[in-house]
Amino acid sequence: MSTDNHHHHHPHHSHSRNHAKKAIQTDQAPAAIGPYSQAVHVGPLLFCSGQIALSANPQTPIPESVKDQTLQVLKNIDEVINAAGFKRDQIVKTTIFLVDMADFQAVNEIYGEYFAGLTPPARSTVAVVGLPKGVKVEIEVTAFEAVTK
Numbered sequence: 001m002s003t004d005n006h007h008h009h010h011p012h013h014s015h016s017r018n019h020a021k022k023a024i025q026t027d028q029a030p031a032a033i034g035p036y037s038q039a040v041h042v043g044p045l046l047f048c049s050g051q052i053a054l055s056a057n058p059q060t061p062i063p064e065s066v067k068d069q070t071l072q073v074l075k076n077i078d079e080v081i082n083a084a085g086f087k088r089d090q091i092v093k094t095t096i097f098l099v100d101m102a103d104f105q106a107v108n109e110i111y112g113e114y115f116a117g118l119t120p121p122a123r124s125t126v127a128v129v130g131l132p133k134g135v136k137v138e139i140e141v142t143a144f145e146a147v148t149k
Helices: 002-018 066-083 101-114
Strands: 022-024 039-042 045-048 091-098 122-127 137-144
Touching: 039 066, 045 066, 066 101, 066 137, 091 101, 101 137
Parallel strands: 091 122
Antiparallel strands: 022 039, 039 045, 045 137, 091 137
């Protein structure tokens, strides 16, 4: 009976350790400008904060066009997920926030190129009244480490 108890405690210990919450921080993406982490890694999941078209260099102006903003957003996402040891084919869910649904086609084109050749993640796209810094687009992603193409 006592060996049985001992046996039960063992896997549980490593299990709970794996599910510790770990903040991801990289200076290759814009610094968090508030009480949040760029991403949080817990178990096999990576939850990323929404990215807008800020550059890692705070002096760089935000691009005018929604296409250029989307390119910067996706570059930021790459930097954050890479810092956590993830790749874009492990992104399983995205949410796109647009100030104007008329920008959807332009964003979708760049977004489609980003996931070209991969199984596209599940996605929601919502129009919002406003986004930080007057940007036109924000994208947040969730990744799962066991998924590879």
